[in-house]
Amino acid sequence: MLQRRIDDHAPPSRESVREAQEIFYRHLKRVGLKHTDQRDTILGTFLETREHLSTDELFRLVRKKDAKIGFTTVYRTLKLLAECGLASAVPFPDGMARYEHQFNRRSHHHMVCTECGASVEFFSPEVSKLEEEIGHKYHFDATRHNFQIYGICEDCRKNIRKTV
Amino acid sequence: MLQRRIDDHAPPSRESVREAQEIFYRHLKRVGLKHTDQRDTILGTFLETREHLSTDELFRLVRKKDAKIGFTTVYRTLKLLAECGLASAVPFPDGMARYEHQFNRRSHHHMVCTECGASVEFFSPEVSKLEEEIGHKYHFDATRHNFQIYGICEDCRKNIRKTV
DNA sequence: ATGAAAATGAAATTCATTTTCATTTGGCCG
DNA sequence: CGGCCAAATGAAAATGAATTTCATTTTCAT
Numbered sequence: 001m002l003q004r005r006i007d008d009h010a011p012p013s014r015e016s017v018r019e020a021q022e023i024f025y026r027h028l029k030r031v032g033l034k035h036t037d038q039r040d041t042i043l044g045t046f047l048e049t050r051e052h053l054s055t056d057e058l059f060r061l062v063r064k065k066d067a068k069i070g071f072t073t074v075y076r077t078l079k080l081l082a083e084c085g086l087a088s089a090v091p092f093p094d095g096m097a098r099y100e101h102q103f104n105r106r107s108h109h110h111m112v113c114t115e116c117g118a119s120v121e122f123f124s125p126e127v128s129k130l131e132e133e134i135g136h137k138y139h140f141d142a143t144r145h146n147f148q149i150y151g152i153c154e155d156c157r158k159n160i161r162k163t164v
Numbered sequence: 165m166l167q168r169r170i171d172d173h174a175p176p177s178r179e180s181v182r183e184a185q186e187i188f189y190r191h192l193k194r195v196g197l198k199h200t201d202q203r204d205t206i207l208g209t210f211l212e213t214r215e216h217l218s219t220d221e222l223f224r225l226v227r228k229k230d231a232k233i234g235f236t237t238v239y240r241t242l243k244l245l246a247e248c249g250l251a252s253a254v255p256f257p258d259g260m261a262r263y264e265h266q267f268n269r270r271s272h273h274h275m276v277c278t279e280c281g282a283s284v285e286f287f288s289p290e291v292s293k294l295e296e297e298i299g300h301k302y303h304f305d306a307t308r309h310n311f312q313i314y315g316i317c318e319d320c321r322k323n324i325r326k327t328v
Numbered sequence: 329a330t331g332a333a334a335a336t337g338a339a340a341t342t343c344a345t346t347t348t349c350a351t352t353t354g355g356c357c358g
Numbered sequence: 359c360g361g362c363c364a365a366a367t368g369a370a371a372a373t374g375a376a377t378t379t380c381a382t383t384t385t386c387a388t
Contacts, residue, residue: 032364034364035354036353036366038367071368072367072369075346076367091310111306113304120302122301126294127294130290131313135275135315138284138286140316142314145312147310149308150309151307152305153303235337235338237335239376261376
């Protein structure tokens with residue numbers, strides 16, 4: 001599904017990328033895994049994105065940088081990134097697993113158009129407050145949350161009105 | 165605290181079930197589909213549940229009532245129910261499509277333990293307010309939302325402390 | 329009742345995801 | 359440096375949920 005995004009963030013600085021790499025390699029070390037060029041390339045590619053990527057989409061981007069990197073490696077690296085918190089899954093209505101990177105990003109949420117798949121990010125500090133409150137109330141150690149609003153965007157409303 | 169639910173709802177009354185059936189059959193009529201016993205049985209079974217069901221889980225429940233109903237029919241009926249708003253998908257961390265029925269239920273949200281999968285429902289009127297506000301701000305016609313908090317429940321925290 | 333349209337369900341297919349396995353590579357240790 | 363071995367890689371195969379196909383049965387408007 002085509003992902004149109006409304007997003008005013010600048011791409012991450014060289015500095016941030018290095019910091020993310022450190023988080024990643026510290027994680028690898030901790031679980032006894034190794035530092036490889038492929039993993040570097042995949043992490044770098046992932047950090048450059050501003051989209052919600054399926055494994056296959058990331059694979060295609062990675063392939064542009066190094067055509068010898070296989071889908072399997074991208075798949076496995078994405079899992080590692082999720083493990084150490086640099087990536088996280090975003091549930092989309094099309095059912096395919098999609099990830100976004102979590103590095104140096106404010107906690108944010110998504111509004112998704114169920115007609116065209118366009119997504120908007122929004123920020124709401126109240127949601128984080130809720131996470132904490134609810135977690136406390138039910139004795140959960142709350143670590144993260146998902147908040148998506150589904151609806152129909154302005155453009156699609158116009159189109160629907162035309163076609164009906 | 166496994167599968168503890170703050171859910172004070174009684175199973176749906178005969179009355180509510182009939183009302184849901186009407187919604188369903190009005191929808192079928194509108195799109196030119198037919199009224200069948202299988203669809204009745206599947207809807208009835210679905211409304212009795214209080215869980216988040218995968219298609220296969222619902223299929224197994226339906227099979228208890230009528231062993232001749234096939235998986236395919238359950239699958240297709242679940243899609244129809246989602247179409248007319250009686251069911252909605254809940255994204256769970258295991259990635260499998262899960263549905264819950266939306267009939268006569270207050271808008272609610274989920275807190276899920278990432279260790280054992282236990283889920284708690286909670287209610288927060290603020291979330292609905294947010295849905296409306298954010299929708300208005302970005303010119304979306306907001307129809308529904310998902311809000312899940314992930315974390316580790318009390319029991320799992322205890323177990324982890326023991327094993328480490 | 330009749331027939332056209334839809335429903336059913338078993339089986340086949342699709343397709344994203346995950347695993348397998350033969351080979352290559354990273355990096356620790358002497 | 360050189361060897362060792364655990365881990366990484368990636369092509370291919372396997373898996374499994376989701377979806378489609380198709381021959382048969384059922385619904386329902388007339």
